[in-house]
Amino acid sequence: MVEKRGADAIAAVIVEPVYGATGVLIPPLGYLQRLRGICDRHGILLIFDEVITGFGRLGVPFAAEYFSVQPDLITAAKGLTNGSIPMGAVFVRQGIYDTFMAATGGIEFFHGYTHSGHPVACAAGLATLEIYESEGLMNRVQTLADTWEAAAHSLHGTKAVIDICNLGLLAGIELESAEKPGQRGFEAFLRCFEKGVFVRTARDNIALSPPLVIQPGQMNQLFITLAEVLNGL
Ligand SMILES: Cc1ncc(COP(=O)(O)O)c(C=O)c1O
Numbered sequence: 001m002v003e004k005r006g007a008d009a010i011a012a013v014i015v016e017p018v019y020g021a022t023g024v025l026i027p028p029l030g031y032l033q034r035l036r037g038i039c040d041r042h043g044i045l046l047i048f049d050e051v052i053t054g055f056g057r058l059g060v061p062f063a064a065e066y067f068s069v070q071p072d073l074i075t076a077a078k079g080l081t082n083g084s085i086p087m088g089a090v091f092v093r094q095g096i097y098d099t100f101m102a103a104t105g106g107i108e109f110f111h112g113y114t115h116s117g118h119p120v121a122c123a124a125g126l127a128t129l130e131i132y133e134s135e136g137l138m139n140r141v142q143t144l145a146d147t148w149e150a151a152a153h154s155l156h157g158t159k160a161v162i163d164i165c166n167l168g169l170l171a172g173i174e175l176e177s178a179e180k181p182g183q184r185g186f187e188a189f190l191r192c193f194e195k196g197v198f199v200r201t202a203r204d205n206i207a208l209s210p211p212l213v214i215q216p217g218q219m220n221q222l223f224i225t226l227a228e229v230l231n232g233l
Pocket of ligand 1: 016020021049050051052077078087088
């Protein structure tokens with residue numbers, strides 16, 4: 001894109017460090033470092049969307065730490081309040097913060113908000129942060145990842161499964177598409193739901209990112225149900 005459009009036309013690059021919204025896609029080794037290098041060379045900001053990967057999903061607080069790549073901005077949401085109350089946040093590098101503060105006379109990002117800094121959401125966020133700390137949740141995934149990996153890969157050989165990938169407490173199961181793309185994924189979602197297991201699908205990809213307090217028995221329940229459902233489709 002830099003060659004095609006020129007670096008001046010590109011303000012920022014935004015990526016999920018591990019793609020979760022499209023299924024689970026793990027970056028090749030060195031990919032994010034290379035992206036950082038390209039952005040640095042051309043004065044382009046690098047933004048990590050950590051809505052899924054943030055708050056302990058990979059066994060450390062943020063994927064930026066996991067991959068040792070520092071973006072200029074991080075967007076976060078879900079884990080910020082444990083999903084209990086809607087809230088999003090953007091973390092920015094000091095220089096960016098200073099620029100906004102200088103331009104707006106002391107209000108971070110002057111805009112016509114309705115719900116900015118909503119006290120109930122902030123209370124939920126603060127309470128969640130306390131629980132992350134007191135229960136050691138930011139690092140809990142380090143002790144769960146191997147069990148999670150084994151449970152996810154137990155699906156090898158299951159009908160229609162063509163790929164399984166995992167990192168931290170994330171797993172993606174790619175299904176072979178039936179006649180109509182997305183149909184098999186949707187059927188799997190419905191039948192799992194009927195059996196008490198809630199999975200998320202992006203077309204024929206099943207993307208799993210369970211609560212950080214999941215127990216090994218619940219992991220088994222999840223993957224055994226998925227196997228039963230897929231084999232029965
Ligand atoms: C990776 C990712 N980014 C952004 C969003 C949107 O987040 P929000 O609706 O909290 O703004 C989602 C929602 O699922 C997401 O999965």
